Amino acid sequence: MLCFIVLSGTLAVISNELDWLANPAKRVAPSSVEGMNWQKIYTGAQQQVPVNSLRSIQAPLHRWFSAEVIYLDKDKQRHRMFFHPTTGGYLGDGRWLNWQRFFRMLHRHLMLPLTLGITLVSLFAVVMMAMLVSSMYIYKGWWKHFFRAPRWQHRKTRWVDLHRLVGVWSLWFLLIISVTGCWYLAERWGADATSPGRLTATSTEALANQKMPSIPTFAAMLLDTQRVFPELAIERVNFAKESSDVIEIQGQGRALLVRPRANFVTFDPATGQLIQHHDGRDLSVHNRISEAADPLHFGVWGGMFSKIVYFMFGLFLTGLTVTGTYMYGMRVARISRHELKPRRRIWRQAFSHMKALGWVSAIGICVSIFYGVFIFLY
Known part of the structure; x- marks a missing residue:
């Protein structure tokens, strides 16, 4: 189960990139991109679906990604549309359940109900923390293994030395993953931070019904955002879902290690009147800890570079x-030094010593994967 959780998390780090490979509509030539034109994309989205069905616009994750629009179909199910970031040209659509959602759900809660699934997954972060602490007692002088070459003369010493070498180089990664995983467990059971309060719309029209801004009003909102919050690099626009909702423009400012939702500017959807703006640097210590968990856990804090590093060390941790x-398995199988091709017996002995909880974990993994594939395909 621990291996499965670590592997699914490793794939979750690059899940957006897997979507980019799977869906041609998500791809654009980087040379054709000259910034994000929010107004053109908003206009183009209205030409594809009813304006009241729009839920959000997301800026490209990388220069070679298209912009993404989330909308609701006639059955109130979420779907995606993709547009060229600069020209606003429509590139195609995609399902809500994509690779990013698949690996997020698989890793975060094993396709189980949220509280149960997050609790089970986060408990393994406690296990990893125990592994981290105990390894420093089990391996005396562990710091000496950073540059010690593995001994290849015998099977056992080879695997032990490789295990130690990869382990000491992965200590920082194991610490980050286990600490943030323990934090997710604490959040699920009462330690979650309260998000900054959002004010409601003020106009009579917006208070009475769900309201979407006109194109000129939307353009004015973007200009006002740059005026009141010039440091904000806009990453997302959330539209009103129901009456009294505001238009919320989110992004990254000067606050470090926060999600885009920590920096926001809100407007009345009918009049374009500025309602509220918030800088992530003004968050409480509790909120800053909560906001830092996701960027640290998934390695998105440094763009593509940090994601590649996390992916590599995720593979190391899986290994x-x-x-x-x-x-x-080698220990319980008691393999002799001269026995030929003992791998099958080693694995057979390792799995034969699994207790009931081990088999429950194995069955749970299979069920999670099959259920995930089922909802992903159908």
């Missing part, structure tokens, strides 16, 4: 769970 099991 540690596999080699740890293999080393356990």
